[in-house]
Amino acid sequence: MDAPPTVGPATSARSDDRGFGADQPVGDGTRPSWHARSGRLTARKRWALDELAARVAPRRADPFEGRPRVALEIGGGTGEAALALAATQPALLVLVAEVHKASLARLLLDLEAAQLDNVRVLAGDGRTLLAAAEAVATAPEGAGVGPLELVRAFFPDPWPKRRHHDRRLVDERFVRAAASALRPDGLLELATDDAAYAAAMTAAIRAETRFVPAGPPARADRPATYYERRATDAGRTVHDLRVRRRHDPGAPTAGTTRSTTPDPDKGHA
Numbered sequence: 001m002d003a004p005p006t007v008g009p010a011t012s013a014r015s016d017d018r019g020f021g022a023d024q025p026v027g028d029g030t031r032p033s034w035h036a037r038s039g040r041l042t043a044r045k046r047w048a049l050d051e052l053a054a055r056v057a058p059r060r061a062d063p064f065e066g067r068p069r070v071a072l073e074i075g076g077g078t079g080e081a082a083l084a085l086a087a088t089q090p091a092l093l094v095l096v097a098e099v100h101k102a103s104l105a106r107l108l109l110d111l112e113a114a115q116l117d118n119v120r121v122l123a124g125d126g127r128t129l130l131a132a133a134e135a136v137a138t139a140p141e142g143a144g145v146g147p148l149e150l151v152r153a154f155f156p157d158p159w160p161k162r163r164h165h166d167r168r169l170v171d172e173r174f175v176r177a178a179a180s181a182l183r184p185d186g187l188l189e190l191a192t193d194d195a196a197y198a199a200a201m202t203a204a205i206r207a208e209t210r211f212v213p214a215g216p217p218a219r220a221d222r223p224a225t226y227y228e229r230r231a232t233d234a235g236r237t238v239h240d241l242r243v244r245r246r247h248d249p250g251a252p253t254a255g256t257t258r259s260t261t262p263d264p265d266k267g268h269a
Protein backbone atom coordinates (compact mmCIF):
# COMPACT_ATOMS: atom_id res chain seq x y z
CA MET A 1 0.00 0.00 0.00
CA ASP A 2 1.32 3.37 -0.98
CA ALA A 3 0.98 5.49 2.16
CA PRO A 4 -0.17 9.08 1.73
CA PRO A 5 2.84 11.37 1.52
CA THR A 6 3.77 13.01 4.78
CA VAL A 7 3.50 16.76 4.84
CA GLY A 8 6.69 18.22 6.22
CA PRO A 9 7.03 21.05 8.69
CA ALA A 10 5.35 24.28 7.69
CA THR A 11 7.75 26.66 6.02
CA SER A 12 5.88 29.76 4.92
CA ALA A 13 5.05 32.72 7.11
CA ARG A 14 1.29 32.12 6.91
CA SER A 15 1.51 28.40 7.53
CA ASP A 16 2.05 28.05 11.28
CA ASP A 17 -1.06 25.95 11.67
CA ARG A 18 -0.88 24.13 8.35
CA GLY A 19 -0.86 20.35 8.10
CA PHE A 20 -4.48 19.26 8.48
CA GLY A 21 -5.16 15.67 7.68
CA ALA A 22 -1.79 14.20 6.81
CA ASP A 23 -1.74 12.37 10.13
CA GLN A 24 -5.49 12.10 10.64
CA PRO A 25 -7.05 8.76 9.73
CA VAL A 26 -10.75 8.71 8.91
CA GLY A 27 -10.99 6.74 12.14
CA ASP A 28 -14.11 4.69 11.46
CA GLY A 29 -12.54 1.58 9.96
CA THR A 30 -12.94 2.91 6.42
CA ARG A 31 -10.61 1.17 3.98
CA PRO A 32 -8.45 3.17 1.53
CA SER A 33 -10.50 4.20 -1.48
CA TRP A 34 -7.43 4.48 -3.70
CA HIS A 35 -5.17 2.01 -5.49
CA ALA A 36 -1.60 1.59 -4.31
CA ARG A 37 0.45 3.02 -7.17
CA SER A 38 4.13 3.66 -7.09
CA GLY A 39 6.62 4.99 -9.60
CA ARG A 40 9.76 7.00 -9.70
CA LEU A 41 9.48 10.67 -8.92
CA THR A 42 11.70 13.22 -10.61
CA ALA A 43 13.80 15.44 -8.35
CA ARG A 44 11.45 18.33 -9.15
CA LYS A 45 8.41 16.35 -8.10
CA ARG A 46 10.15 15.26 -4.88
CA TRP A 47 10.94 18.93 -4.25
CA ALA A 48 7.28 19.81 -4.80
CA LEU A 49 6.18 17.22 -2.23
CA ASP A 50 8.87 18.24 0.26
CA GLU A 51 8.59 22.02 -0.09
CA LEU A 52 5.34 23.10 -1.72
CA ALA A 53 2.93 20.73 0.05
CA ALA A 54 3.48 22.30 3.46
CA ARG A 55 2.93 25.82 2.12
CA VAL A 56 -0.51 25.09 0.75
CA ALA A 57 -1.77 22.46 3.20
CA PRO A 58 -5.14 23.20 4.79
CA ARG A 59 -4.97 24.89 8.18
CA ARG A 60 -4.96 22.41 11.00
CA ALA A 61 -7.12 24.46 13.37
CA ASP A 62 -9.67 25.56 10.75
CA PRO A 63 -9.38 24.05 7.27
CA PHE A 64 -12.30 26.21 6.14
CA GLU A 65 -10.64 29.41 7.41
CA GLY A 66 -13.98 30.90 8.38
CA ARG A 67 -14.55 31.66 4.71
CA PRO A 68 -18.09 32.13 3.40
CA ARG A 69 -17.45 30.16 0.19
CA VAL A 70 -15.59 26.83 0.29
CA ALA A 71 -15.41 23.91 -2.18
CA LEU A 72 -13.92 20.44 -1.64
CA GLU A 73 -12.69 18.07 -4.35
CA ILE A 74 -11.66 14.58 -3.26
CA GLY A 75 -9.30 12.64 -5.51
CA GLY A 76 -8.35 15.67 -7.54
CA GLY A 77 -5.64 13.83 -9.49
CA THR A 78 -3.34 16.29 -11.23
CA GLY A 79 -5.66 19.13 -10.25
CA GLU A 80 -7.04 20.31 -13.60
CA ALA A 81 -10.59 20.72 -12.32
CA ALA A 82 -9.61 22.26 -8.97
CA LEU A 83 -7.24 24.80 -10.51
CA ALA A 84 -9.77 25.78 -13.18
CA LEU A 85 -12.43 26.28 -10.51
CA ALA A 86 -10.09 28.37 -8.37
CA ALA A 87 -9.02 30.49 -11.34
CA THR A 88 -12.59 31.23 -12.43
CA GLN A 89 -13.81 31.91 -8.87
CA PRO A 90 -11.17 33.83 -6.90
CA ALA A 91 -13.55 34.39 -3.97
CA LEU A 92 -13.94 30.64 -3.49
CA LEU A 93 -11.57 28.70 -1.21
CA VAL A 94 -10.86 25.44 -3.07
CA LEU A 95 -9.74 22.47 -0.97
CA VAL A 96 -8.43 19.55 -3.00
CA ALA A 97 -7.29 16.20 -1.62
CA GLU A 98 -5.11 13.63 -3.34
CA VAL A 99 -3.01 10.70 -2.07
CA HIS A 100 -1.09 9.64 -5.20
CA LYS A 101 2.33 11.22 -4.93
CA ALA A 102 3.07 11.79 -8.62
CA SER A 103 -0.35 13.37 -9.26
CA LEU A 104 -0.02 15.44 -6.13
CA ALA A 105 3.38 16.72 -7.20
CA ARG A 106 2.03 17.74 -10.62
CA LEU A 107 -0.88 19.53 -8.93
CA LEU A 108 1.49 21.37 -6.59
CA LEU A 109 3.79 22.44 -9.42
CA ASP A 110 0.87 23.65 -11.54
CA LEU A 111 -0.58 25.51 -8.57
CA GLU A 112 2.77 27.22 -7.98
CA ALA A 113 2.92 28.24 -11.65
CA ALA A 114 -0.68 29.50 -11.62
CA GLN A 115 -0.02 31.62 -8.51
CA LEU A 116 -3.49 31.09 -7.13
CA ASP A 117 -3.87 31.92 -3.45
CA ASN A 118 -7.30 30.35 -3.00
CA VAL A 119 -6.28 26.67 -3.22
CA ARG A 120 -5.32 24.38 -0.32
CA VAL A 121 -4.01 20.90 -1.04
CA LEU A 122 -4.46 18.00 1.34
CA ALA A 123 -1.83 15.29 0.83
CA GLY A 124 -4.06 12.66 2.34
CA ASP A 125 -7.50 11.13 2.58
CA GLY A 126 -10.05 13.76 1.55
CA ARG A 127 -12.69 12.09 3.68
CA THR A 128 -11.01 13.66 6.71
CA LEU A 129 -11.96 17.09 5.35
CA LEU A 130 -15.50 15.93 4.65
CA ALA A 131 -15.71 14.66 8.25
CA ALA A 132 -14.38 18.00 9.51
CA ALA A 133 -17.05 19.83 7.51
CA GLU A 134 -19.70 17.50 8.92
CA ALA A 135 -18.41 18.26 12.41
CA VAL A 136 -18.81 22.00 11.80
CA ALA A 137 -22.44 21.45 10.80
CA THR A 138 -23.25 19.27 13.80
CA ALA A 139 -21.49 21.48 16.37
CA PRO A 140 -23.97 23.42 18.55
CA GLU A 141 -22.98 26.73 16.98
CA GLY A 142 -23.14 25.19 13.48
CA ALA A 143 -26.95 25.10 13.60
CA GLY A 144 -26.99 22.20 11.16
CA VAL A 145 -25.43 24.24 8.34
CA GLY A 146 -22.31 22.82 6.70
CA PRO A 147 -19.40 25.05 5.61
CA LEU A 148 -19.18 23.80 2.00
CA GLU A 149 -20.97 25.07 -1.10
CA LEU A 150 -19.57 22.37 -3.38
CA VAL A 151 -18.33 18.78 -2.97
CA ARG A 152 -16.79 17.09 -6.02
CA ALA A 153 -15.34 13.69 -6.87
CA PHE A 154 -14.54 13.04 -10.51
CA PHE A 155 -13.78 9.54 -11.73
CA PRO A 156 -13.14 7.99 -8.32
CA ASP A 157 -11.61 4.51 -8.56
CA PRO A 158 -14.56 2.23 -9.47
CA TRP A 159 -13.46 -0.90 -7.53
CA PRO A 160 -15.59 -3.10 -9.84
CA LYS A 161 -15.19 -6.40 -7.98
CA ARG A 162 -17.95 -7.03 -5.46
CA ARG A 163 -15.49 -7.87 -2.70
CA HIS A 164 -13.94 -4.41 -3.16
CA HIS A 165 -17.17 -2.41 -3.18
CA ASP A 166 -16.57 -1.28 0.40
CA ARG A 167 -13.49 0.55 -0.88
CA ARG A 168 -15.50 2.81 -3.15
CA LEU A 169 -15.27 6.46 -2.20
CA VAL A 170 -18.89 7.19 -3.04
CA ASP A 171 -21.42 5.15 -1.10
CA GLU A 172 -24.39 5.92 1.13
CA ARG A 173 -22.13 7.02 3.97
CA PHE A 174 -20.22 9.43 1.70
CA VAL A 175 -23.43 10.91 0.30
CA ARG A 176 -24.83 11.34 3.82
CA ALA A 177 -21.62 13.06 4.91
CA ALA A 178 -21.75 15.33 1.85
CA ALA A 179 -25.37 16.27 2.61
CA SER A 180 -24.38 17.26 6.15
CA ALA A 181 -21.22 19.08 5.06
CA LEU A 182 -22.98 21.17 2.39
CA ARG A 183 -24.92 24.28 3.19
CA PRO A 184 -28.48 24.57 1.79
CA ASP A 185 -28.29 24.97 -2.02
CA GLY A 186 -24.77 23.50 -2.00
CA LEU A 187 -23.91 21.11 -4.82
CA LEU A 188 -22.60 17.54 -4.92
CA GLU A 189 -20.99 16.82 -8.30
CA LEU A 190 -19.83 13.32 -9.25
CA ALA A 191 -18.64 11.77 -12.51
CA THR A 192 -17.70 8.26 -13.51
CA ASP A 193 -17.21 6.23 -16.68
CA ASP A 194 -18.28 3.02 -14.94
CA ALA A 195 -21.99 2.34 -15.50
CA ALA A 196 -22.32 0.05 -12.47
CA TYR A 197 -20.67 2.63 -10.21
CA ALA A 198 -22.95 5.34 -11.66
CA ALA A 199 -25.96 3.19 -10.76
CA ALA A 200 -24.62 2.66 -7.24
CA MET A 201 -23.97 6.40 -6.85
CA THR A 202 -27.50 7.16 -8.04
CA ALA A 203 -28.96 4.68 -5.55
CA ALA A 204 -26.90 6.21 -2.73
CA ILE A 205 -28.13 9.68 -3.69
CA ARG A 206 -31.75 8.55 -3.86
CA ALA A 207 -31.42 7.14 -0.34
CA GLU A 208 -30.53 10.64 0.90
CA THR A 209 -33.62 12.82 1.13
CA ARG A 210 -31.66 16.05 1.53
CA PHE A 211 -30.67 16.11 -2.16
CA VAL A 212 -32.67 17.14 -5.24
CA PRO A 213 -31.53 17.07 -8.90
CA ALA A 214 -29.50 20.11 -9.97
CA GLY A 215 -29.38 19.87 -13.74
CA PRO A 216 -26.40 19.44 -16.04
CA PRO A 217 -22.88 20.31 -14.88
CA ALA A 218 -21.39 23.73 -15.50
CA ARG A 219 -18.54 22.83 -17.81
CA ALA A 220 -16.99 26.29 -17.69
CA ASP A 221 -15.31 25.55 -14.37
CA ARG A 222 -14.69 21.87 -15.05
CA PRO A 223 -12.36 21.05 -17.92
CA ALA A 224 -12.22 17.42 -19.01
CA THR A 225 -9.92 15.77 -16.49
CA TYR A 226 -7.10 13.35 -17.26
CA TYR A 227 -9.27 10.32 -16.51
CA GLU A 228 -12.21 11.77 -18.39
CA ARG A 229 -10.07 12.19 -21.51
CA ARG A 230 -8.91 8.59 -21.19
CA ALA A 231 -12.52 7.44 -20.87
CA THR A 232 -13.83 9.38 -23.85
CA ASP A 233 -10.79 8.46 -25.98
CA ALA A 234 -11.63 4.82 -25.27
CA GLY A 235 -15.27 5.44 -26.28
CA ARG A 236 -16.71 5.01 -22.79
CA THR A 237 -19.80 6.91 -21.67
CA VAL A 238 -19.33 9.53 -18.98
CA HIS A 239 -22.04 9.70 -16.31
CA ASP A 240 -22.41 13.04 -14.54
CA LEU A 241 -24.42 13.25 -11.34
CA ARG A 242 -25.23 16.61 -9.89
CA VAL A 243 -27.54 17.26 -6.96
CA ARG A 244 -28.41 20.19 -4.75
CA ARG A 245 -28.74 20.22 -0.97
CA ARG A 246 -32.35 21.10 -0.25
CA HIS A 247 -33.65 23.46 2.41
CA ASP A 248 -36.49 21.23 3.56
CA PRO A 249 -35.37 17.67 4.34
CA GLY A 250 -37.92 14.92 3.98
CA ALA A 251 -39.37 15.26 0.48
CA PRO A 252 -38.53 12.53 -2.10
CA THR A 253 -35.84 13.00 -4.78
CA ALA A 254 -36.27 12.42 -8.52
CA GLY A 255 -33.87 11.30 -11.30
CA THR A 256 -30.32 12.52 -10.90
CA THR A 257 -28.17 11.20 -13.75
CA ARG A 258 -27.14 12.58 -17.12
CA SER A 259 -25.06 10.35 -19.36
CA THR A 260 -22.82 11.72 -22.07
CA THR A 261 -21.97 9.53 -25.01
CA PRO A 262 -18.60 10.77 -26.26
CA ASP A 263 -18.64 12.70 -29.52
CA PRO A 264 -15.14 12.71 -31.04
CA ASP A 265 -15.82 16.05 -32.75
CA LYS A 266 -16.98 17.87 -29.63
CA GLY A 267 -15.33 18.85 -26.39
CA HIS A 268 -17.25 19.29 -23.17
CA ALA A 269 -17.13 23.04 -23.09
Ligand SMILES: C[S@@+](CC[C@H](N)C(=O)[O-])C[C@H]1O[C@@H](n2cnc3c(N)ncnc32)[C@H](O)[C@@H]1O
Pocket residue numbers: 032033034035074075076077078097098099100103124125126127153154155156157169225226227228
Ligand atom coordinates in the same frame (compact mmCIF):
# COMPACT_ATOMS: atom_id res chain seq x y z
C1 LIG B 1 -9.15 7.55 -11.17
S1 LIG B 1 -8.31 8.89 -10.41
C2 LIG B 1 -9.19 10.34 -11.02
C3 LIG B 1 -8.38 11.59 -10.81
C4 LIG B 1 -9.04 12.88 -11.34
N1 LIG B 1 -10.24 13.19 -10.58
C5 LIG B 1 -9.35 12.78 -12.81
O1 LIG B 1 -10.55 12.76 -13.17
O2 LIG B 1 -8.41 12.73 -13.62
C6 LIG B 1 -8.89 8.80 -8.75
C7 LIG B 1 -7.96 9.53 -7.82
O3 LIG B 1 -8.54 9.62 -6.54
C8 LIG B 1 -7.52 9.51 -5.57
N2 LIG B 1 -8.20 9.13 -4.32
C9 LIG B 1 -8.96 8.03 -4.11
N3 LIG B 1 -9.47 8.04 -2.87
C10 LIG B 1 -9.05 9.19 -2.29
C11 LIG B 1 -9.27 9.78 -1.02
N4 LIG B 1 -10.04 9.18 -0.10
N5 LIG B 1 -8.67 10.96 -0.75
C12 LIG B 1 -7.90 11.57 -1.68
N6 LIG B 1 -7.65 11.06 -2.91
C13 LIG B 1 -8.22 9.88 -3.21
C14 LIG B 1 -6.58 8.47 -6.15
O4 LIG B 1 -5.28 8.56 -5.63
C15 LIG B 1 -6.62 8.82 -7.64
O5 LIG B 1 -5.59 9.71 -7.99
